[in-house]
Amino acid sequence: MAAGPGRVFPFRDARWAPDPVLEPGAAVRTPQPVPLVIDNGSFQTRAGWAAPGAAEPLLRFRSLAARSRGARGAAGAETQVGNDLGSPEPLRWLLRSPFDRDVPVQLELQELLFDHVFQRLGVSSQGCVDHPIILTEAVCNPLYSRQMISELLFECYQVPKVSYGVDSLYSFYHNKRQNWPCSGLIISSGYQCTHVLPVLEGRLDAKNCKRINLGGCQAAVYLQRLLQLKYPGHFAAITLSRMEEILHEHSYIGEDYIEELQKWRSPEYYENNVHKMQLPFSNKLLGSTLTSEEKQERRQQQLRRLQELNARRREEKLQLDQERLDRLLYVQTPELDPLGSEQSLEDVDSINEFEPLFAEEQPEVEKPVAAVQPVFNLAEYHQLFLGTERIRAPEIVFQPSLIGEEQAGIAETMQYVLDRYSKEQQNVLVQNVFLTGGNAMYPGLKARIQKELLEMRPFQSSFQVHLASSPILDAWYGARDWALEYMNREEGWITRKDYEEKGGEYLKEHCASNVYVPIRLPKQAPRTTEALASSKVLAASVSNSSDQV
Amino acid sequence: MDSTEQTKLVKLRGAGGGIGGAGTCEVFPPPPPHRGRGWRRARPGRHQSIGGEAMNENKFLSTDPGTGPMEAAKPLPFKDPNFMHSGIGGAAAGKKNRTWKNLKQILASERALPWQLNDPSYFNIDAPPSFKPAKKYSDISGLPANYTDPQSKLRFSTIEEFAYIRMLPSDVVTGYLALRKATRTQCG
Numbered sequence: 001m002a003a004g005p006g007r008v009f010p011f012r013d014a015r016w017a018p019d020p021v022l023e024p025g026a027a028v029r030t031p032q033p034v035p036l037v038i039d040n041g042s043f044q045t046r047a048g049w050a051a052p053g054a055a056e057p058l059l060r061f062r063s064l065a066a067r068s069r070g071a072r073g074a075a076g077a078e079t080q081v082g083n084d085l086g087s088p089e090p091l092r093w094l095l096r097s098p099f100d101r102d103v104p105v106q107l108e109l110q111e112l113l114f115d116h117v118f119q120r121l122g123v124s125s126q127g128c129v130d131h132p133i134i135l136t137e138a139v140c141n142p143l144y145s146r147q148m149i150s151e152l153l154f155e156c157y158q159v160p161k162v163s164y165g166v167d168s169l170y171s172f173y174h175n176k177r178q179n180w181p182c183s184g185l186i187i188s189s190g191y192q193c194t195h196v197l198p199v200l201e202g203r204l205d206a207k208n209c210k211r212i213n214l215g216g217c218q219a220a221v222y223l224q225r226l227l228q229l230k231y232p233g234h235f236a237a238i239t240l241s242r243m244e245e246i247l248h249e250h251s252y253i254g255e256d257y258i259e260e261l262q263k264w265r266s267p268e269y270y271e272n273n274v275h276k277m278q279l280p281f282s283n284k285l286l287g288s289t290l291t292s293e294e295k296q297e298r299r300q301q302q303l304r305r306l307q308e309l310n311a312r313r314r315e316e317k318l319q320l321d322q323e324r325l326d327r328l329l330y331v332q333t334p335e336l337d338p339l340g341s342e343q344s345l346e347d348v349d350s351i352n353e354f355e356p357l358f359a360e361e362q363p364e365v366e367k368p369v370a371a372v373q374p375v376f377n378l379a380e381y382h383q384l385f386l387g388t389e390r391i392r393a394p395e396i397v398f399q400p401s402l403i404g405e406e407q408a409g410i411a412e413t414m415q416y417v418l419d420r421y422s423k424e425q426q427n428v429l430v431q432n433v434f435l436t437g438g439n440a441m442y443p444g445l446k447a448r449i450q451k452e453l454l455e456m457r458p459f460q461s462s463f464q465v466h467l468a469s470s471p472i473l474d475a476w477y478g479a480r481d482w483a484l485e486y487m488n489r490e491e492g493w494i495t496r497k498d499y500e501e502k503g504g505e506y507l508k509e510h511c512a513s514n515v516y517v518p519i520r521l522p523k524q525a526p527r528t529t530e531a532l533a534s535s536k537v538l539a540a541s542v543s544n545s546s547d548q549v
Numbered sequence: 550m551d552s553t554e555q556t557k558l559v560k561l562r563g564a565g566g567g568i569g570g571a572g573t574c575e576v577f578p579p580p581p582p583h584r585g586r587g588w589r590r591a592r593p594g595r596h597q598s599i600g601g602e603a604m605n606e607n608k609f610l611s612t613d614p615g616t617g618p619m620e621a622a623k624p625l626p627f628k629d630p631n632f633m634h635s636g637i638g639g640a641a642a643g644k645k646n647r648t649w650k651n652l653k654q655i656l657a658s659e660r661a662l663p664w665q666l667n668d669p670s671y672f673n674i675d676a677p678p679s680f681k682p683a684k685k686y687s688d689i690s691g692l693p694a695n696y697t698d699p700q701s702k703l704r705f706s707t708i709e710e711f712a713y714i715r716m717l718p719s720d721v722v723t724g725y726l727a728l729r730k731a732t733r734t735q736c737g
Binding site: 100101103105106107108111115118119123124125126127128129138139140141142143144145148151152155156157158196206207209210211212213222225226228229230232258261262264265300303304307308311387388389391392399400401402403404405406407408409412413416514515517519521523 | 625626628632634635649656662664665667669670671674677678679691692693712713716718724725728729730
């Protein structure tokens with residue numbers, strides 16, 4: 001943290017550069033089509049070829065698609081995907097995401113994202129995407145969603161084979177070191193949810209996984225609401241993308257939350273560590289139009305600062321005055337003395353003299369303000385002061401009660417998961433606690449998890465916490481490694497034949513995949529106008545499918 | 550298999566406007582130059598459920614031609630232009646409702662499937678509610694709060710915060726309460 005006074009930071013408000021259409025070399029088609037790795041995240045999609053030399057995914061874009069409402073007459077709805085949007089707050093465009101929490105449900109939008117990926121990567125095969133695809137899916141993905149995605153991939157894009165895996169598991173395997181055990185407790189915190197995943201003997205123990213429905217998105221919304229309530233005048237300028245910028249660059253997780261908060265109580269610590277985010281402003285309003293709302297804004301802001309910085313000074317002054325008042329009152333008590341009246345007159349005078357002091361106190365309190373800032377400091381008016389907000393927003397995954405959620409936080413969930421195992425297994429799991437995911441990149445997270453483990457584990461037992469080398473990209477790297485290793489093997493791949501025989505919800509297990517539960521999903525009933533008794537048609541199609549197979 | 554499908558297709562298509570579709574399985578008609586999201590034609594595919602969708606696509610075709618969206622300059626070569634999601638609307642939706650199922654609906658229908666006791670599923674792995682009592686923090690500053698304002702129910706930790714709370718407009722007060730889901734209840 002800065003040792004000097006709190007610094008002023010501008011918002012970068014970076015715009016995204018549109019993705020170019022890449023020209024893949026001939027190597028992606030010969031000698032055989034190279035697999036395409038798509039890490040389909042609810043925040044960001046990362047895609048690239050699974051080539052041995054691939055340093056990083058070629059495409060990284062926000063998983064958003066925007067449709068303009070087509071109000072311009074004949075030109076109907078246009079769509080823009082990902083980095084073509086420029087920023088996550090496009091004007092006049094309706095921004096949508098195919099995801100609901102971490103599961104894709106709007107398959108039309110998912111199709112748009114896939115189109116974008118294939119087109120920008122330069123897929124040139126006609127009538128089909130000729131490359132095997134590796135796609136990430138949610139932990140214990142609903143069968144319906146997998147069915148829809150399989151249908152999209154196999155029927156629309158005619159993909160030869162597909163492999164589904166869990167992003168946190170890919171990240172786990174990418175970070176495996178020589179002497180690391182194949183078991184561990186993965187804590188994967190993403191945009192929409194945070195998972196606690198126990199891995200035993202190299203395989204996900206899915207029935208003991210737990211998911212907390214809080215992630216970076218909820219932290220950003222919380223921070224946005226906090227700042228909007230604190231600075232009601234800047235409601236529109238406090239956008240989600242700026243909140244994400246604050247979370248990425250100015251937030252941290254305290255090792256001991258209460259202790260950190262106590263540090264923020266002291267005004268000096270506040271002054272040294274407050275981050276002042278400068279909102280863009282123009283000088284047009286300088287001096288002239290101080291409307292009544294702005295005056296109120298200014299007064300509220302100044303009051304706030306006074307409360308935070310001048311509290312002690314006022315208290316001291318009040319104390320001095322109180323002593324003086326006591327003295328005068330004591331003197332004022334009437335003595336049955338003829339000379340007392342003169343004295344009391346004097347005292348009355350002195351008391352009268354004292355009264356205006358009290359009356360002056362109020363304006364005096366405000367006068368120093370006016371004296372200190374003779375010119376209305378426009379820049380300061382447009383600054384957002386981030387004090388405790390820096391640690392409050394990321395804290396929600398540890399204490400969901402901050403935003404009124406009933407679920408347990410990470411620490412309690414970890415304990416819950418560990419308690420479902422025997423003592424030996426617990427020991428094995430905590431030797432390799434692995435942190436991954438975009439929302440796990442706050443400075444101080446590792447120390448916090450270590451402290452929580454210290455509290456919950458038996459006295460003098462050991463544990464190890466590791467952070468992924470690159471929490472955002474490691475899932476893609478892990479999937480690429482898997483693809484390179486298993487490219488020519490049969491295990492883990494769902495071929496087109498598998499899809500047709502066993503349905504879209506079929507999953508071939510592998511070291512980084514979900515657990516397959518062999519429940520057959522009824523094929524989606526088509527809509528008919530004749531009998532809207534969809535159950536009838538459902539029964540018919542199910543019986544048909546059983547006939548066919 | 551195909552002939553029954555084809556007859557179904559022909560029956561259901563009615564006054565279909567499309568080129569092809571009732572033909573053979575393997576021929577895909579050329580995509581129209583102005584293909585867009587609504588331009589799905591019947592795909593004479595292998596899956597019988599598509600037969601019903603041909604019906605839907607007819608509806609799309611009849612309503613869409615006038616408002617053809619002008620999208621990509623050329624259709625994307627690597628995809629099947631006649632593909633139609635079978636999931637639009639879902640079984641329960643009527644013919645007007647073309648929205649996808651959201652996660653809640655998907656999970657509701659998943660619960661009805663024959664899961665075994667120990668099978669992992671998306672709704673099974675929700676984290677349990679917390680057993681520890683929630684710590685109280687000030688709504689304004691986030692510091693640990695020992696006091697609550699009886700009038701507005703906001704929590705505060707210092708006197709200055711209290712003064713600040715008492716000066717807040719009511720929408721900000723309800724905003725802070727809504728932030729921790731403490732909106733007013735009708736408890737007596």
